[in-house]
Amino acid sequence: MVAVSLLLPNVWSFARVRQWRNPLQRASSVVSRRSFSPLSSRNINTGLQSNYSDKAAEAQIPVEQSEIIFIGTGTSEGIPRVSCLTNPIKKCTVCDKATEPGNRNRRSNTSILLRYINDLGRYNILVDAGKFFYHSALKWFPMFGVRTIDAVIITHSHADAIGGLDDLRDWTNNVQPRIPIYVAKRDFEVMKKTHYYLVDTSVVTPGAAVSDLQFNVIKEEPFIVHNLEVIPLPVWHGQGYRSLGFRFGNICYISDVSDIPEETYVLLKDCELLIMDALRPDRSSSTHFGLPRALEEVRKIQPRRTLFTGMMHLMDHDKVNEDLAKLKDTEGLDIQLSYDGLRIPVIRPLIH
Numbered sequence: 035m036v037a038v039s040l041l042l043p044n045v046w047s048f049a050r051v052r053q054w055r056n057p058l059q060r061a062s063s064v065v066s067r068r069s070f071s072p073l074s075s076r077n078i079n080t081g082l083q084s085n086y087s088d089k090a091a092e093a094q095i096p097v098e099q100s101e102i103i104f105i106g107t108g109t110s111e112g113i114p115r116v117s118c119l120t121n122p123i124k125k126c127t128v129c130d131k132a133t134e135p136g137n138r139n140r141r142s143n144t145s146i147l148l149r150y151i152n153d154l155g156r157y158n159i160l161v162d163a164g165k166f167f168y169h170s171a172l173k174w175f176p177m178f179g180v181r182t183i184d185a186v187i188i189t190h191s192h193a194d195a196i197g198g199l200d201d202l203r204d205w206t207n208n209v210q211p212r213i214p215i216y217v218a219k220r221d222f223e224v225m226k227k228t229h230y231y232l233v234d235t236s237v238v239t240p241g242a243a244v245s246d247l248q249f250n251v252i253k254e255e256p257f258i259v260h261n262l263e264v265i266p267l268p269v270w271h272g273q274g275y276r277s278l279g280f281r282f283g284n285i286c287y288i289s290d291v292s293d294i295p296e297e298t299y300v301l302l303k304d305c306e307l308l309i310m311d312a313l314r315p316d317r318s319s320s321t322h323f324g325l326p327r328a329l330e331e332v333r334k335i336q337p338r339r340t341l342f343t344g345m346m347h348l349m350d351h352d353k354v355n356e357d358l359a360k361l362k363d364t365e366g367l368d369i370q371l372s373y374d375g376l377r378i379p380v381i382r383p384l385i386h
């Protein structure tokens with residue numbers, strides 16, 4: 035048994051939502067959170083660094099443990115890039131490595147799955163279903179025993195966030211009657227065009243099977259998904275284009291961001307685990323943070339721990355992580371890159 039003091043930094047909580055809530059925001063939670071005990075033995079977990087290639091570590095996450103699974107951690111085109119592998123002149127080291135089975139440079143579209151367990155049951159809450167959703171689900175769902183999709187929350191309506199909505203038909207045809215989708219109005223308007231037959235199923239030929247999705251339009255204020263309070267974190271994803279990050283307890287997820295509006299910082303207070311966009315090692319793009327800007331934001335937000343996501347092929351997993359690890363000694367910052375298949379245990383709210 036590893037000492038408790040070593041374990042606690044690896045375990046994150048959905049509880050304590052009210053401690054940091056912006057008083058100006060509508061109190062919409064119906065979740066009862068009467069106590070919180072980080073020392074409870076059933077919440078302690080040693081599986082932080084577990085991954086698909088380490089069955090022993092995987093087994094350390096108890097069945098009744100809430101967790102986050104990184105379904106995808108890469109850019110829209112995916113890593114490796116096909117064009118890098120077919121380039122006869124220039125060799126791309128990262129994309130080459132990404133072809134090796136189990137290599138952490140292999141990345142599909144950004145997405146996480148919250149396996150959330152409360153007293154009513156266990157719920158698989160997916161954030162985004164992008165172009166590569168089918169391939170990601172094929173790889174991780176059977177491996178991690180994920181059967182149902184109990185909700186999908188959408189960050190924005192780019193193809194790498196919603197391109198997999200059509201593939202949800204496998205679930206609504208064969209696993210469950212329907213899937214609730216939580217989406218901002220502007221992105222729902224886009225879906226009416228890109229996925230018109232899923233929004234208005236009356237246009238579908240009788241007998242043809244399409245995903246049965248139940249759309250819930252969300253505003254930039256807290257909403258409840260299976261008794262879990264979700265706080266939208268509005269950010270800019272390119273000039274004039276809004277994307278949403280989400281806060282679950284003390285975990286903040288921002289996958290697509292080029293700028294953070296001042297009013298969103300208050301929602302990021304006391305964040306213990308920050309999962310944030312970091313596209314490339316040298317600079318930001320017009321739509322995404324690069325590593326220097328992402329680090330600047332981490333210093334400003336001051337989360338207890340940070341995992342970057344949305345990395346392109348210029349980000350070598352081991353090399354960048356080695357550099358980031360030095361920040362722990364120099365600045366006390368706990369920052370690493372995430373990778374597809376990474377599982378992070380989460381403490382569930384305790385209810386008497």
Ligand SMILES: [Zn+2]
Nearest residue numbers: 118126129347
């Ligand atoms: Zn490449």
Ligand SMILES: [Zn+2]
Nearest residue numbers: 190192271290
């Ligand atoms: Zn995007």
